[in-house]
Every structure is written in C-alpha cells, then in structure tokens.
Amino acid sequence: MHRLATLALALLALLLSGPVTGPGAVASPAIGPADGVRAVPVPAEAGAVDTSDPDRWVGNGTPQSCTSRAVVRAVAAGGVIGFRCGPDPVTIELRKTAKVVNTSRRVVLDGGGLVTLSGGGERRILYQNTCDPKQTWTTSHCNDQAKPRLVLQHLTLADGNATGERADGGGGGAVFVRGGRLKIVDVTFTGNRCDRTGPDLGGAAVRVLDQHRDQPAYVVDSTFTGGRCSNGSALSSIGVSWEVYNSTFTDNRAIGRGANPARSGTPGGGSGGAIYADGNDFHVLVAGTSITGNVAREGGGAIFFVSNDRTGTLTVRSSTLSDNPSLGFETDPGIFFLGRRQRLVDSVVE
Template sequence: MACKRLLHPSLACVISLLGLASFACSDDGSGEGESDDEGGPIENPLTDPESGPAAGNPEGSCAIPAAAMPADVSSPDTVIGDGSPESCTSAAVVDAVAGGGVITFDCGPDPITITLEQTAKIFNDTGPEIVIDGGGLVTLSGAGARRILYMNTCDQDQVWTTAMCQNQDHPQLTVQNITFVDGNATGEEVDGGGGGAIFVRGGRFKLVNTRFFNNICDESGPDIGGAAVRVLSQYEGEPVYVVNSTFGGEPGLGNSCSNGGGLSSIGVSYTVINSYFAYNEAIGNGANPAQDGTPGGGSGGAIYNDGNTFTLRLCGTKIEHNTANEGGGAIFFVSNDRSGSLVIEDSQLCDNPSAGFETQGYPGIFVLDDDDAPQVSDSSLAETCG
C-alpha cells in the first residue's frame, strides 16, 4: 500500500514506514576516495563560506546547559599552523585529528578554507577528551569528494578501547567554532554510511557554533542519511548537543541526502538549541522500508530520527524552507516501540513541505511515538513563513 499524501496513516502504512537498521562492530575502513587536489589553504571551488549565514538562530534565546557549553581551549595540545595561511594544510589537520586532545588553529587573522585530501579520522585511544576548535575563522572542505571527519568506536582500524564499543563514554568529541563545506559520503558503507561532513559512532559528541554548507551523502536508500551529520550509539543514551549551529541557511548552501539533510541518527537523542536549518533536502523516494519499485528514502528534510527510546528536543530553533520527497519536510521522527519523544519549545517551523506524508495538524512533521504527536510549547508551526 502506498503511503502518499497521508495525514493519519493506516496500520499497514505505519508498518511500512517503520525500520531500524542493526549495526555491528566493523573492521572496515571508511573508504574515502582519492583525489589529486593539492592540500592547503585555497579558495573553495564549490562553496564560498564567507557568503553564508552566521552560526545559529539569532532569535533563539534558550538557556544552554553546562554540558552543552563550548569546551575550554585555553591550553591546547596541538595548534595547527604557525600564524601563516600556508602552514594550515590538509596533512596538518589529518595528523592533528589523529593525535587527539585539544586542537586549535593559528592560520593568520583572516578566514581560511583548508581543503582536505583525505578524511580526518579520530583514534579512540587519544582522548578521552577531543576538541576541534576553528576559532570562528576556519572552514574544512571535503572538495565534494570525501567525508570530512570520522569517529567510530567500533572501527578496529581506529583502535578498540573497550569490549562494549557501542556503549562507551569516550572519546568525548566537541567540534566548535568551525565550518564544514562540500563533504561527500556517497558510497560509504561502514555502519550504514551517511554523514557527509561528520560521521560519529560511540562515545559522546557535541556541536557548538558550527556551520554546514553543501554537504551530501547517498541520494537514495531507506535509512541512510545525514548529509551534514550522522550519529549512532551514544553512551548510555546521552543526547548529542547541537548548539548555536547552522545547517544550510540560504539557497545554494543546503545539505542533501536520501534522508536527513541536516541531522540523521538511529536510536540517538538530540538536544538542538538556538540553531537554524534551512534549504536542506531529503531527496530519496519510497520511504522506509522502500516501497515496491523504489530505492527508498526521502524523509526528514532537516532532521531524521529512527529507533526506539530516544528524544529529539528543539529549543530556540528555527527550521524553514526544507523539503522531503516523502515524510517530514522538517522532521521525520519514528520511535518503533513508541517510547521516544519529540519536544519542540520556543521554536519556529515554517515552509517545510512534505511531498508524501506528514502528521495532521503539524506541518512539516511526521511523528510516530506514544501520542503520535510532538509535545509543542511556545512555538509556531506553519505551512508558510509570514
């Protein structure tokens, strides 16, 4: 039975939309592509990050909990660069990330784009705390050819540090004051792929004052997602904090993937505070599981959440002008056992068309949980922005 233009899906359609991928520890690499691009600071050929919007929703005023505050970088373990733009190379970034600890940049007083020749990968025994702080001046580019940043506690190539790789408290990764552009995870297969700019499995993760422009992952697939960010297996179900960050924001800067143009996860909670999502796209078709004759996907233009017990909490966040070919132009939220919660506080959602289906009365949202409705307070949800 096709699930097109549905407001209250029948049980058959509800079942057809449910899907939870299972993940096992993998010893495969991330499989990033090769490139002849020369490393170092260059004008990005695909996206001009200086033309993009600032990080975060300027209208957001929600309080930030202590756990979501920026990390202290006053005593860095590694400083990339010696004060000159030429010293901030792809190799320097990749080596610094592999070494772990607190990482900052000294590339001169002006904004700089560093185009990576290979994905920067975190090793799980270099923490427990790992911080990457761009100082508000640094953009990392995948040149449209590769994922930018990778962390996976269950990837043996990145060192196993506990017997429970899917539920360990380290590394504790903070990414802050930095921009990610033109990341590309198309064709990545480890743990389901996705995560055009950043892929994280395990440990703890938070984003503060970050921007994501023009990142992509696979165009189709029922559960693959996260053009900007894909997160799995966070320790003890603790939330990923996304604070004062921007995903897209202007025409031509949006992120696109089969599902979840901005954020995507399986069984992971997010707390999104004072952030902005605009012009992101879920471009697959056929939903999850894929309808007969389709490749699947197309849900969650800005955010895609699937799993059992998890929470998506938005506060002070604006989501507008995102699109989905199937369900949830803004948000796709499916709690398979109905134990999850979608909470929207002091936020604005508008003009997020769902070409296939959404929950009646909540434009841009498809939700399956105990109430089959989000918990909304002091917020505006509208078909159009006015």
C-alpha cells in the first residue's frame, strides 16, 4: 500500500471511536429505495459455460472412481472437465493441490451441483499462476497473460487451507489465481483458511493477482461462509477488478491484527471481513448480493477498498450489507473506502 494510504489508515486508527471518513474517501448516501436484496441481471460474459460436451471426465460413474489423482490430472490436462461420480453428492478430498498448466487455453470445472472438492483442512484446492515457471513459462508478460481462463461452476470448495503458502504473497485457501481470467458461477465456498496474520495477505476462499488487460474477475450466484484469514476471508486481491452478482457472504472473519502496513509491535492484517481489494486503478461492483454477519478486527467488516492513487471506484447496487462490524475503523457501516468514488445504489448498508 502506498504511503498516502498508510497515513490515512494510521490517522483512522488513532481517531476511531465510531465511523469516520478518511482523506480522499467519498461516502455517498444510498440512491433510491433500499428495499433489500433482489436478483439483478448478469452480463452474458459472466454466465455459466456450456459443458454439455466435456473434453474429459473425472470418474467412470462410481463415487470410488472420483479420486484426488483423477482431479489433479484432469486440471493439468485442461479443457472442459465434467464429473461422473454417480447420482448422489460426493466429496473428493484432494491429496495434492490441483494446478493449472499455463499452456491450457481454458480449464472449466463443472461439478453438476453434486461435487465437493475438499482440501481436508490441509492444503489449497486449486492453483493458477501464469508467472510460475513450474506451470510452464509462456510469455515475458506473464502478469498480463490472456490465458488460461479458469471457470468454476456448480461446485462446492470446502476446507481449503493455504496457511504457510508464501509464493506471490500467499493466501487463496481454496483458489489462488494470478494471470489469465477467472469466473466463478454457482459455487459454494465453506470453511476455507489462510494465514491468520500478515499485511496484504488474504483470501481464505479466493485470492486473485492480475487479470488479463485488467478485465474483472466474475463471481455469480455463489456463497461464501466460514472463511478465516488475516484479510479478505472470502475474496482478496491486489490491483484486480471484481464484478459480484447475486451472491451471499456470511460469517467470514478477517482475524489479523495491526492493519496494513502493520502497526508497530503487531503482525499486521485484520481488514475486509468478506472482501479485501487493494491496488491503484481497479473497480469493484457488488450487485444483488447479501453481505451479512462478517467481521474485521481492523477495517471494513464487509468490504475493505483502498485505491492508492485514488482512481478506483466501488459500487454497491441492489444489495444488503448488515451486521458487519469493523472493530477498528470504517467510513460507512461495514465499509472502509479510500478511492475516487463510492456509490451505494438501491442498497441497505447498516
């Protein structure tokens, strides 16, 4: 985080006996009637992918055939991946993290609403990093690589744990993505973890660094619950735009201590109970979404948003943010905002 944002946070930490607005923050009143959460239209690009003709399958029709090894191999091979694990819900506990190879054009995992991929509380579930030579180095501009495109849909990702994973800043208990593109549709994230302390480290469920040409990462019709991490215990990113539609965030907690950069004598972290977004020129849209019952030990029980160069924007539309305590500092209930423009449209924020 740049020095100006650092000074703003330091001032807020000293002043807090209630909600405040820091330098450069614009806290807009709600626009129009705030009548609770209602579904909003989703752009075609953010919708689910057609997986009726998969490139490969995990499993041969029985639960026993749907193994960790089969998932890891399918993700490495890439393409559209379906599951044949029988007619009943199945949980596949991964013994190794499934890693995307950077020569893949796209990797689509469709669980058909029956599949849970679990990290067993021991490991990260999915990993994509276009700047990791171990996953094949394809370009000197790895931080702006167009592919792979990772799509996760109709799945549950549970009990992922990236604690101790420090490459590229760590985080991403269920999913870590750097480069390419990411889309999440109808996915439930539950009980995921990453390191308990540390500044700028986050994403118990999802951590994203870089998207091709600064296009947004999409989250649609998804649920995030029970995440625990230093910061951003559902979504965490640096320099990444998000569009979040018709989703639910509950009981996610940013449990670090000392904010970012860390106050003297503290390990740092504790911001963005549900969503942590930091960087320069990036934009976050939250629409048709409920963010309720999340907690930040420092700032932004629901959303922590800091645009260091004050070019970034936050829009909350047709959504409800309630009971998201910020135990340190906030600019609106459950929100800490530092950027060019914040808009709360047809939303309840309390």
